[in-house]
Amino acid sequence: MASPLPFAHPADLVRADQKDDHCRAELRTLLLETSEELLGGHAARWQGALQVLGDASYAWATAAAGSSLGEEYSELLLVENLRPAGRFRRLLAAALNAVLVNGNWGEWLMLFLRLHLALFYLFGRYRHLPERLLNLRAVSLAERPYRSFSYRPLGFVLLAQAIGQLLAKILQRRSGADVADTETLQAAMGNWAPALPQSRLSAGRPPRCNICMGPAESVTATLCGHLFCWDCIASWCAMKASCPLCRASSPPQKLLPLLHYSSI
Known part of the structure; x- marks a missing residue:
């Protein structure tokens, strides 16, 4: 048999x-x-x-x-x-x-998937x-289906990393609750602080993304100069490293985020 x-x-x-x-x-x-x-x-x-x-x-x-x-x-x-x-x-x-x-x-589901991956390596x-x-x-x-090595050390590393992220999220959530309580107390006592004038940079309108056709979030430029949302162009270039408008070469690592962009 x-x-x-x-x-x-x-x-x-x-x-x-x-x-x-x-x-x-x-x-x-x-x-x-x-x-x-x-x-x-x-x-x-x-x-x-x-x-x-x-x-x-x-x-x-x-x-x-x-x-x-x-x-x-x-x-x-x-x-x-x-x-x-x-x-x-x-x-x-x-x-x-x-x-x-x-x-x-x-983030919680992604953390759970990381834990599952650690169990796989273990x-x-x-x-x-x-x-x-x-x-x-x-x-x-x-x-020859057998192997003489194991992924368990990597599994222990991933497990420790996932547990550390879980603890960090719990502590962050507690600190966030403390901050919310403080803000609620300040609102109850009354807040007479004058509103700060809006800066000129924030008054400018963001450019239109050439993919979603809405206001660009986290404005990002390709090598050819076209402007997009970061999420839109990064996901596109990850699948095809070219500008979707002019088809010029645009590797993901060459995308340029424009911090504090203003159209004025």
Whole structure:
């Protein structure tokens, strides 16, 4: 009787995840380039939707195929209760993971995900939270599936860092409550301090962002001189290193935040 397949080593899981991230990034780039050809500079407004569309398309394709390109590259098989994972569970896990990656979540959830990552490096199970929730694990199909090293030291470092951030947030929240109590007391006693005149810099109107078409927040310039919100242009250049208006080269590290920008 043949021995059961061993569960995948964390290094193989990380390598498979990196390969899948690379494939998703390539698909996003193709979608962005296609939208640029069709819509021109207006394509930048739809970058978030295109990113979600690319991730969803990759999730559907890999669920239909039965394995992702990263799993094939690392010779892994996703299983549930030692049986190959069904398409529905694979698709549900991919959809939940896309929501966690692309969603604008609060700091507490990000801290929880960091704790989950520390547990992964400590125990070598469940690279992503949806896989833990759906009880999906990967087994190795390689001829030599075993590794002679461990990620546990990194797991301890991440765990200590997450605990430190948790304690810092608790202390910050308490200090914030003390400040709020002080401000409430001052308001009850009455505050007759004269209002300070508004500075001339704050009176200027911010420029219009060429992506969201609203007032630019944290005004940022590309090498070609076009102005955007920091969040808008940084997320665009992370997927495609070019200006969405003139298509000039614009690496993310060359973006220039304009502090204290004023149009007057």
